[in-house]
Amino acid sequence: MPVRPTQEPQPAIYDPVLNITFPYNLTNPETIPQQNSDPVFYPAPERNITAEEAQALIKSAVANISNIINADITASKCTKCTNALAVAKPAALLAPTLIPDAMVALCKTFKFKSNSSCEETFAESNFGAIWTQVLAYADVQGLDGQYICNSLSSTFCSAPRTSPLNTTGLFPKPKPANPRVPKASGKRIKVLHLSDVHLDSRYSVNSEANCTSNLCCRSNNNSAYSKGQVLLPANPYGSFKCDTPYDLALAALQAVGPLTGTERGKESLGWTIYTGDLVSHDPNLELSRAYTEYTEASVYGMFKTYLTGPVFAALGNHDTNPVAIDAPHSLPGPLGQQHSWNYDHVAGLWQHEGWISPEEAKQARTHYGGYSIKTHYGLRIIAFNTGKSLYCGLSR
Numbered sequence: 001m002p003v004r005p006t007q008e009p010q011p012a013i014y015d016p017v018l019n020i021t022f023p024y025n026l027t028n029p030e031t032i033p034q035q036n037s038d039p040v041f042y043p044a045p046e047r048n049i050t051a052e053e054a055q056a057l058i059k060s061a062v063a064n065i066s067n068i069i070n071a072d073i074t075a076s077k078c079t080k081c082t083n084a085l086a087v088a089k090p091a092a093l094l095a096p097t098l099i100p101d102a103m104v105a106l107c108k109t110f111k112f113k114s115n116s117s118c119e120e121t122f123a124e125s126n127f128g129a130i131w132t133q134v135l136a137y138a139d140v141q142g143l144d145g146q147y148i149c150n151s152l153s154s155t156f157c158s159a160p161r162t163s164p165l166n167t168t169g170l171f172p173k174p175k176p177a178n179p180r181v182p183k184a185s186g187k188r189i190k191v192l193h194l195s196d197v198h199l200d201s202r203y204s205v206n207s208e209a210n211c212t213s214n215l216c217c218r219s220n221n222n223s224a225y226s227k228g229q230v231l232l233p234a235n236p237y238g239s240f241k242c243d244t245p246y247d248l249a250l251a252a253l254q255a256v257g258p259l260t261g262t263e264r265g266k267e268s269l270g271w272t273i274y275t276g277d278l279v280s281h282d283p284n285l286e287l288s289r290a291y292t293e294y295t296e297a298s299v300y301g302m303f304k305t306y307l308t309g310p311v312f313a314a315l316g317n318h319d320t321n322p323v324a325i326d327a328p329h330s331l332p333g334p335l336g337q338q339h340s341w342n343y344d345h346v347a348g349l350w351q352h353e354g355w356i357s358p359e360e361a362k363q364a365r366t367h368y369g370g371y372s373i374k375t376h377y378g379l380r381i382i383a384f385n386t387g388k389s390l391y392c393g394l395s396r
Contacts, residue, residue, distance in 0.1 A: 005236040008203045009246045015297040017348035022294045027201040029219045036285050038321060040129035041338045042096040043136040054095035058102050061091040069110060078157035081149035085140035092135035099135065100128025126284045130325055133335060182378060189270035189377060190260055192307065198318065199295050200243035200280040208232060209239035215281050217242035243280040249299075253306035262308050269309035271375055276316025284322050292321045293345055300349050310355040314383045315346065315369040326368060326385065343369045 008029070014021045025031050049057070065084045075083075092099050100122055107118035122128045138144035149157035204219040210232040211221035217234035232239070238248040257263035278299045279292055296319070303311045317324040320342050329336045347364035350356045356364070356373055364371040370384035 005205060005247060007205050008201075008236065009250075010201075011246070011298070013294055013298045013301070015293060016352050017297075017345055018293065022290065022297075026288075026290055026294055029202045029204040029207075032202055032218065032220050032282075032286055033288070034285055036125045036288055036321075038125070038289050040124055041335050042129055042132055043093065043335065044333060045096060046093045049094055054098055057091050057095050058098045061087050062102055062106060065106060066109070077155060078146065078149055081152065081156040082141050082145040085135065085138075085145050085148060089135050089138075089140050092132050096132045096136065097124075099132040100124040103128060103131060120283055120285065123285075127322055127325075130322060133327075133331070137331070190262055190267070191270050192256065192260070192272040193275070194272060194303075195275040196277040196316070197249060197299055198243040198277055198280050199249055199299055200245055201295065201298065202280070202282075203242065203245035204234060205236050205245075206230065206233040209234040209242055211241070214283070215243060217245070249302065250306075253302055256307060264308055269307060270377060271309050271381075272303065272307050272311040273381070274303070274311055274313040276314050277318045278316070279318045279323075281318070287321050287323065289321050289341060292319065292342065296346055296349060300346075300353060304353045310375075311350075311353070312355060312373065312381050312383060313346070313350060315342075315385045319346075339368075340365070347371075 010024065010027060012021055012024075064087045068080055068084050068087065071080075088099070091102070101124075103122035104118050107113055107122055108115050112118065113121060120126055122131060134148065138148060140148065143160055143163070146157045146160045150159050200215070200217065203217050207217055207219050208221060208230045209217050211218070213221060215221065217239055234242060234245075236245065236247045237251065238245055256269075257266075260269070261267055262269045279287070279295045282291075300311070300313070320326065320339055325339070327335060327338050331338075343365050346369055347356075347361040350364065351358060351361040356371060360371045360373050364383075368385040370382075372380060372382045374380045
């Protein structure tokens, strides 16, 4: 009988794009960081004001927002929310670096969330700087404001209806009247679809798998029943409320070839589609660019080792840092490039593994990790980044 593993593998991962080997403390299950030290980005102030003026502006904005919230009037929650955003916007434009602390304070004062959730949502190193950008550039009293208020709480504003899309001029030439449809060859190929690996390189074997909060199977989470007593030990091959340990990911990938007859030296997979979400569900303060890059290098490396044929990947909402955040290149100054580190990294990895060409890698760097490629079977695959990882296959 095989010996039951007592800990998850901790491979030393070399990144061929960054030319580094990631340090052990990045994934050591006993030293999970409690602070995200990645750079944060703020809008440039519209004009320079003194520190005293900035503090006074924030104090006035907080007081006015409090009055809006407390006002005993017939205004709807949606109107109150958008009015509060309108008060906050000038402060975001003139004193952006002070906005996160003000949001945390308001969140705690009005018990919008628990104190820890207020910090997780609005602190500078979590999403506070992102929220500041949103306030600065959004039309807070228009459609943007309704979307923002709905995202804060569905009780504030109803979800706006999707605006009609004018497709006139969207495509460079009209749809052909008689498109050429390729004749089917009658030959079958094998295509693998993978998604949402959510590799947990900090998975702790025998830790509590039924914990009181996410993420379970971690050494820093408690039992749901009794403090200090593990009642449901985390299995080396995973557990229901936990992300994927290395042993499970490796076993699954190693099984693909034998189960499908596509081992090396036999019939190859035509291709694999990976529709995003590599990174584990850590709270944002435990995440970092380096942790994201480590996971990308590790998972794509495993794909290259165990899967035959090319892999065409898209980014998921967990495949960046902060989670579920992208920024238009049209934002001014460094704001437009604040996530380019990730597009550069994944494009480099995909090219290094031989799945896309240098031209397609350039396209992916430019288009938020999205690219278009024609397979050797003549099918064009379009990968694009919507924050939810979508793929579209189009005939040639």
